[in-house]
Amino acid sequence: MDLSYDDLTEAFLDREYFVLDLLPEQVPADSRGQYFKIEEHWRLNGEKQAQLERFYRILLKLNCYYDFDVVWLDRPVRNPKPTELLRYVMNLLAPRPEPLRIFLDDDAAMVHICGDDLYLTVYGPDERLQRIMTALARSEGLYFWQPPV
Secondary structure, X not given: OOOOHHXXXXXXXXXXXXXXXXXXXXXXXXXXOOHHHHHHHHHHOOHHHHHHHHHHHHHHHHOOOOOEEEEEOOEEEEOOXXXXXXXXXXXXXXXXXXXXXXXXXXXXXXXXXXXXXXXXXXXXXXXXXXXXXXXXXXXXXXXXXXXXX
């Protein structure tokens, strides 16, 4: 029996994950910097939309290497047209956005984007996907890193 996308998502949440982010590493909880003020500034001054546009360009490039099953509002779409993918990503600007889940190559890895975050998460990436994501992140001025366990 095939797993539902919700079950599949739950299974991925227990796997190794990496983050595609504006910052090169996790900000320590005891940091003396102004992370929360800067994050709020980014959200209020257009960085959220700019970040989603970067994510969209990265996802387009990634879809050249991997098949996608994009799940938004519990409706899966296999390899959506670029204009459809853009619509799904930009829907994350809505006041109460639904997360966007992308399952790669018949569920080998999962990309998760939550509209409240300025980063995306990749669950279960193998070495090849890590290498590609690192290069794609650099192409957009972003960082791809693994949070400490």
